[in-house]
Amino acid sequence: xxxxxxxxxxxxxxxxxxxxxxxxxxxxxxxxxxxxxxxxxxxxxxxxxxxxxxxxxxxxxxxxxxxxxxxxxxxxxxxxxxxxxxxxxxxxxxxxxxxxxxxxxxxxxxxxxxxxxxxxxxxxxxxxxxxxxxxxxxxxxxxxxxxxxxxxxxxxxxxxxxxxxxxxxxxxxxxxxxxxxxxxxxxxxxxxxxxxxxxxxxxxxxxxxxxxxxxxxxxxxxxxxxxxxxxxxxxxxxxxxxxxxxxxxxxxxxxxxxxxxxxxxxxxxxxxxxxxxxxxxxxxxxxxxxxx
Amino acid sequence: xxxxxxxxxxxxxxxxxxxxxxxxxxxxxxxxxxxxxxxxxxxxxxxxxxxxxxxxxxxxxxxxxxxxxxxxxxxxxxxxxxxxxxxxxxxxxxxxxxxxxxxxxxxxxxxxxxxxxxxxxxxxxxxxxxxxxxxxxxxxxxxxxxxxxxxxxxxxxxxxxxxxxxxxxxxxxxxxxxxxxxxxxxxxxxxxxxxxxxxxxxxxxxxxxxxxxxxxxxxxxxxxxxxxxxxxxxxxxxxxxxxxxxxxxxxxxxxxxxxxxxxxxxxxxxxxxxxxxxxxxxxxxxxxxxxx
Numbered sequence: 001x002x003x004x005x006x007x008x009x010x011x012x013x014x015x016x017x018x019x020x021x022x023x024x025x026x027x028x029x030x031x032x033x034x035x036x037x038x039x040x041x042x043x044x045x046x047x048x049x050x051x052x053x054x055x056x057x058x059x060x061x062x063x064x065x066x067x068x069x070x071x072x073x074x075x076x077x078x079x080x081x082x083x084x085x086x087x088x089x090x091x092x093x094x095x096x097x098x099x100x101x102x103x104x105x106x107x108x109x110x111x112x113x114x115x116x117x118x119x120x121x122x123x124x125x126x127x128x129x130x131x132x133x134x135x136x137x138x139x140x141x142x143x144x145x146x147x148x149x150x151x152x153x154x155x156x157x158x159x160x161x162x163x164x165x166x167x168x169x170x171x172x173x174x175x176x177x178x179x180x181x182x183x184x185x186x187x188x189x190x191x192x193x194x195x196x197x198x199x200x201x202x203x204x205x206x207x208x209x210x211x212x213x214x215x216x217x218x219x220x221x222x223x224x225x226x227x228x229x230x231x232x233x234x235x236x237x238x239x240x241x242x243x244x245x246x247x248x249x250x251x252x253x254x255x256x257x258x259x260x261x262x263x264x265x266x267x268x269x270x271x272x273x274x275x276x277x278x279x280x281x282x283x284x285x286x287x288x289x290x291x292x
Numbered sequence: 293x294x295x296x297x298x299x300x301x302x303x304x305x306x307x308x309x310x311x312x313x314x315x316x317x318x319x320x321x322x323x324x325x326x327x328x329x330x331x332x333x334x335x336x337x338x339x340x341x342x343x344x345x346x347x348x349x350x351x352x353x354x355x356x357x358x359x360x361x362x363x364x365x366x367x368x369x370x371x372x373x374x375x376x377x378x379x380x381x382x383x384x385x386x387x388x389x390x391x392x393x394x395x396x397x398x399x400x401x402x403x404x405x406x407x408x409x410x411x412x413x414x415x416x417x418x419x420x421x422x423x424x425x426x427x428x429x430x431x432x433x434x435x436x437x438x439x440x441x442x443x444x445x446x447x448x449x450x451x452x453x454x455x456x457x458x459x460x461x462x463x464x465x466x467x468x469x470x471x472x473x474x475x476x477x478x479x480x481x482x483x484x485x486x487x488x489x490x491x492x493x494x495x496x497x498x499x500x501x502x503x504x505x506x507x508x509x510x511x512x513x514x515x516x517x518x519x520x521x522x523x524x525x526x527x528x529x530x531x532x533x534x535x536x537x538x539x540x541x542x543x544x545x546x547x548x549x550x551x552x553x554x555x556x557x558x559x560x561x562x563x564x565x566x567x568x569x570x571x572x573x574x575x576x577x578x579x580x581x582x583x584x
Contacts, residue, residue: 116435136432137425141469143408167492175480177433184488188467191492193499196476200459200483207485 020269031070042283050080095123102128153270174217226252312561323362334575342372387415394420443475445562466509508539518544
C-alpha cells in the first residue's frame with residue numbers, strides 16, 4: 001500500500017448550541033418545579049434604554065428564551081433620554097420588587113448614562129447578568145456569586161468538553177469588564193496560568209502561540225491568526241462581528257486546535273443559557289425553595 | 293591601558309524606605325492642615341483578634357506610624373475567642389462611628405473566623421486597607437477606591453522610579469486576594485501584559501525569564517532564582533520571610549535586574565505609607581475638607 005498522506009489535524013467543534021440546550025432544558029424543568037411548589041413564576045426584568053436596533057434584538061431574543069423556559073420576562077423599556085438618576089431609580093425599584101428575581105440591564109446604555117452607577121443599583125442577589133462590582137470580586141475570589149454570563153458560559157463549555165484548566169497556559173485577549181477580565185479570573189480560580197493581552201500588548205503572536213487555552217474577546221474580525229494557534233490548543237472565540245465572523249481565523253485555526261468554538265453556535269448560546277440558569281438560581285433562593 | 297573587565301550589571305536599589313518617608317511626610321502635613329481646619333483628628337481604628345505575636349507587632353508598628361503622622365489610632369483589641377458575629381458587629385459599629393475614618397482589621401484573624409464576612413462589614417469609604425470585594429473590583433476596573441496597601445505601594449514605587457508598565461510583560465508570582473490578584477489588576481490597568489503564576493504553574497522559570505516587571509509574592513524564601521531574572525528587569529520582591537529574606541535570590545537577581553527592591557526596606561515601608569495616606573484620603577472626604 002502507498003503511504004497515507006499525513007492527516008491534517010482537524011479540531012473538534014465545541015457545540016455551544018447543544019450544550020446550551022441541555023442547560024436550558026434543565027433550567028426549564030427547575031422553573032416548572034419551582035412554580036408548582038411555590039405558585040410563583042421566576043421572573044427576569046429586562047431593562048432597555050432607547051431603541052438601538054441591535055439591543056432591541058438581543059433583548060427580544062433573551063425574552064423569547066425566558067418564555068420558552070418558563071421564566072416570566074418583565075420588559076422595562078425606557079426612553080433614550082432617560083437620565084442616570086432615572087435609570088438608577090428604576091433599577092433600585094426592581095431590586096426591591098419581590099416579584100422580580102433577576103435583573104438584566106441591556107448595555108451599552110448610551111454615552112450620557114453612567115453605566116457603572118446603573119449596574120451598582122442592581123441588588124447583588126438579583127445580578128444574574130454578573131455585572132456588579134461585587135459579582136466581579138466574587139469571580140476574582142472564587143466566592144459564591146453570579147458569573148458574568150459569557151465568562152460563565154465559557155467555563156461551562158470547557159467543562160462540557162472535559163477541558164481541565166489546571167496548570168494550563170491560558171491566554172485571554174481582551175480585558176473588558178464583563179468578558180476578558182472576569183474570564184481570566186475564573187480561569188485563574190481553576191488553576192490555569194493566565195495571561196491578559198490587549199491593545200497595548202507587544203508581540204501578541206508569540207503569546208498566542210504559547211496558549212493551551214485561548215480566549216479571544218476583542219471584537220475584531222479574524223484578529224487572531226490561525227497560524228499562531230498552538231497545535232492541540234483549545235480555542236474559545238467569544239468575538240461576534242458583522243457577517244457571523246469571530247475574532248479568530250476559523251479555518252486555519254481549526255487545522256491546528258484540538259477543540260474550537262464555531263461562530264455562531266459556540267459561545268453565544270452559552271451566554272443566554274447561563275443567564276436563564278442564574279435567573280433560576282436567584283428565583284429559587286429568593287423564593288426559599290431551592291432544590292435539595 | 294589594559295582592557296577593563298566587563299562590568300557586572302548591578303541593579304539600582306528601589307529605596308522603599310526613602311519613598312515611603314516622603315509619602316508619610318506629605319501625609320503628616322495634610323493631617324496637620326486637616327486638624328487645623330476642622331478641629332477633628334484623622335483616626336484609624338486598628339482591630340486585632342487575639343494576641344498572635346507577629347500581629348501584635350504589626351499593629352503596634354502601624355499605630356506608631358500613625359501617631360507620628362498626626363493620625364489618631366483607636367486600638368480595638370478583641371479576645372482570641374471572638375466569634376465572626378461579634379467581630380462583624382464591632383466592624384459595623386466602627387463603620388458607623390463618625391470619629392473613625394479608616395478601619396484596619398489585622399489578619400489572619402484565626403481559623404474560626406469567617407474573614408470574608410468580617411472584611412465585608414467594613415464600610416467601603418473606610419476600607420483604607422483595601423480588603424473588601426468592592427475595593428478589589430475598583431482596582432480591577434480602575435475605578436475610584438482604596439487600593440490594597442501592598443499593591444498600592446508597589447505601584448507607587450514603580451512610579452517613583454519612572455517605570456512605565458505600558459506594553460511591558462509583567463509576571464506576578466502568587467495570587468492572594470490582597471497581593472497577587474490586585475497587583476496584577478493594577479498593572480493591567482496601567483497597560484502591562486500581565487501573567488499570573490502560582491503553585492500550579494508549570495515551568496515557572498521560563499515565565500519568569502520573560503518578565504520585564506516581576507512581582508514575587510509567594511512567601512517562600514528565595515523561591516525565584518536569580519539566574520531566571522531577565523537582564524534589565526524590574527524586580528519587586530513582596531516576600532518577607534524569616535531572617536529578612538525575600539522571595540527572590542537577591543544577590544544573583546541584583547546582578548541581572550535594572551531595578552530591585554531590597555528586603556527589608558523595599559515594599560514593606562511602602563505598605564504602611566499607603567495605609568496612612570489612604571486614611572488621610574478617607575478622613576478628608578468624610579470631614580468634607582479635601583484640599584483643592
